[in-house]
Amino acid sequence: MSQGVEWALHTCLNLSWLDAPVPTGTLAAFYELPPAYLNKQLQALARAGILTSTSGPRGGFQLARTPAAISLLDIVAAIEGPEELFQCDQILRKGPGEHAGVDYRQSCAFAQAMRGADLAWRRELAGKTVADVRADVERGHPEAPANTRARIVELR
Amino acid sequence: MSQGVEWALHTCLNLSWLDAPVPTGTLAAFYELPPAYLNKQLQALARAGILTSTSGPRGGFQLARTPAAISLLDIVAAIEGPEELFQCDQILRKGPGEHAGVDYRQSCAFAQAMRGADLAWRRELAGKTVADVRADVERGHPEAPANTRARIVELR
DNA sequence: GTAGTTCTACTCGGATAGTATCTGTCCGAGTGCGCCCGG
DNA sequence: CCGGGCGCACTCGGACAGATACTATCCGAGTAGAACTAC
Numbered sequence: 473m474s475q476g477v478e479w480a481l482h483t484c485l486n487l488s489w490l491d492a493p494v495p496t497g498t499l500a501a502f503y504e505l506p507p508a509y510l511n512k513q514l515q516a517l518a519r520a521g522i523l524t525s526t527s528g529p530r531g532g533f534q535l536a537r538t539p540a541a542i543s544l545l546d547i548v549a550a551i552e553g554p555e556e557l558f559q560c561d562q563i564l565r566k567g568p569g570e571h572a573g574v575d576y577r578q579s580c581a582f583a584q585a586m587r588g589a590d591l592a593w594r595r596e597l598a599g600k601t602v603a604d605v606r607a608d609v610e611r612g613h614p615e616a617p618a619n620t621r622a623r624i625v626e627l628r
Numbered sequence: 629m630s631q632g633v634e635w636a637l638h639t640c641l642n643l644s645w646l647d648a649p650v651p652t653g654t655l656a657a658f659y660e661l662p663p664a665y666l667n668k669q670l671q672a673l674a675r676a677g678i679l680t681s682t683s684g685p686r687g688g689f690q691l692a693r694t695p696a697a698i699s700l701l702d703i704v705a706a707i708e709g710p711e712e713l714f715q716c717d718q719i720l721r722k723g724p725g726e727h728a729g730v731d732y733r734q735s736c737a738f739a740q741a742m743r744g745a746d747l748a749w750r751r752e753l754a755g756k757t758v759a760d761v762r763a764d765v766e767r768g769h770p771e772a773p774a775n776t777r778a779r780i781v782e783l784r
Numbered sequence: 785g786t787a788g789t790t791c792t793a794c795t796c797g798g799a800t801a802g803t804a805t806c807t808g809t810c811c812g813a814g815t816g817c818g819c820c821c822g823g
Numbered sequence: 824c825c826g827g828g829c830g831c832a833c834t835c836g837g838a839c840a841g842a843t844a845c846t847a848t849c850c851g852a853g854t855a856g857a858a859c860t861a862c
Contacts, residue, residue, distance in 0.1 A: 685833045
């Protein structure tokens, strides 16, 4: 699974503590990440409607909706794409007893099982939002929001 | 997710209907797969203890244990490796408020959530065995075992 | 003093290289079977 | 006719290229703000 997912998750959490656009360079410096490559990931989040981007001075990225409306699945899907983990290539098409026109992505027992596991994974991710994670973090580290805000203005 | 997983799943199912070693070439011809590359996947299954391999004439691969003792997770893990889907690189190490020596793979809220989803996925896969899938297939297509056996001897 | 204009610096966005992993292929080591030879 | 030895064809196993996708970088288009000028 792509590296950018972790960057996107933590960056979204940080943005949830801020209410003004933050440029890529500042967000990258926060974790010492390559700025241009982080920018690429944030572009994907913007295309997915999770972030909004504003150009020019005082521009940058900010959350497009409330943290409670952003699930971890939204972020993962924005970076990794909407495809399932297991892609059925229907090799049964080449086997014996094949009925042309059958969609083995639906009828193959293995494809069904893999899809079931995929759905269980997605259900877990869809059930956790950025707001949930933020609450967990603030419970364990009440100073985190202030620290983050301070570091961001320090890096501007 | 790797292509070889689908090949491995279907090949294990086919082998569950047979009780003698089948060479890679025959198994590959069954679905018109590249023989040498399928061989590579079967080697991985053998290393994982799912198949046993015998060299020489009349050799090949066969299941190492009963189909009820082979879960889909076993096969997936043999091909893809034992790593989790999401790898936490602990970028928090580079952030503010960092306490040296903390293992963020354990304490980071995102890592915990991703691990939970991973476990849900694995639980689904571990709960389904090759024997289960075989029963499903035989229910829908009672002729499948005989067809498979016939095709295998035909391709020998 | 104020409004309009220009200029500049800053930001995103997509186009462009480098690298690791997945995909596919090849040849050598080992092995069991069948054949041949001798008794 | 029967037993032993030899040769051979077959199979796995790991070492070797090619293709795809991930990682990383750079430069141009657009924009908001500030500075400057004219009234």
